[in-house]
Amino acid sequence: MARFLKTLVEPTGPCEERIIGKNLSILMKQFRDKASRAGQYGLFDKPAVKLRKGVVSLIHSAVGEFRDAISRDLYHSDVLVLSTDAEWPVKTEEWHEVERIVVIYRILDGAIAEFYNAPHNRGNWEYLPLIVPLVLFPSTDVLIAAAKRVSFEFRGMKATDLKQKLYGCSDLNQLRADGLKRMALDYLTQDACTQIYSSVPESRTLLRTLTWCQYCEFFGYGSDG
Template sequence: MIGIISDGDSDFHVLKKLIEAIFEKHHKENSLEEEFYRFDNIDTIKVVQNYFQTCKKEGYGLHHKHTTQFVEDINEFLGTAFLKLANEKGTYLTNQDILIFNADSEIILEKTDSYFEEWFYFVYPVLWKAIEHFYDNRIKEGYTYEYLPLILPLIPFPCIEILVRAAMPNYKEKYRSFNAKPDLKQEVWGTDSIPIAYNKEYLQRTLAKHIIPQNIEQVYKHIPEARKFIQILSFNLSK
């Protein structure tokens, strides 16, 4: 089972389609609808954006008070999601299950290489620290690695739509400097309203056309924050 912790409808649908495309290309299987679970009422974007804003004002570092609070907040999200996903599955989770933590950063990079600047990149070491703490807490509760899910974070800059635009033809560096709303959403869906995009099936048609196995390489090439995500999910020992 694959649980996706995300803040909005478009985030869930994009990630679901991306994971299905990766699995189809590298594992020769199409994931069934019921294998995905979306968590409701988990406000990931507020916590992530507040962290970025505080870091901008007060600095960043693993021992800052706001970083410690951010790690605790992520741990709480993961702990809640872990229990909910097991309940939804109807049995215990295993290392064959996946838990995705996603939130839009709403931060413009200006150019792709800016991702590697410390201020932007720092959110990922902190997220991995939070994930390590989650595993440590579960071990102390008596779990073993065989009964814990794979947890992967994905924080796109500025929003999930950048992954979709990277999979579409004629991707350009300029899209990194687009605001999430209205510019990038308008570019990808043809409207900056996700409800309209979904109800008129712009979103579904765009994903069906562009988030496909042969376009995964384009996402990997242009979106560095998605590379570890793709690399891990595409790993196949049986080849």
């Protein structure tokens, strides 16, 4: 994911990335399990409320780690991307019709707003980064599939099935040292962004937002690693 983001912003000017090791995927899994089990996807249902509170806490921690990583104050020209795999397969044509997708993004947007509205953040907006969510359905591999212009219908596949189809294995740790670069990362180029924008709806807000990054010096990536 960091490679994808850097590919987007590098041509616009000097930019560096920092990987912020906060595990949003744990919160997402808890939400996925509880919401699915109870059939509760409403914004004010317990699974959603718990996810929002968890994300608010994660953002506070990630912003502090981001500041420490770049050894200076943050500014409004810095970008923090909250990214994770949803582990839920969704077809492209269903994008605006599946309740859980809409709810997840509204939860993250609400958590970001709550962070900005915290009393200690209200008077120093110029020292807060732009925070953008990116949840991929079912996984980051949809970016690779789109970039490679694969001949099969990859939207709607389970994450493990998509990995198997793309890389010949469901566990990326099984790839040789140069395997991930050769089979995935090398395809994340500027030329691939148009295809990604077309095929991966969840990437569109981020792609549009990062056109603004010609003014950015640093961006942080909330990694699930």
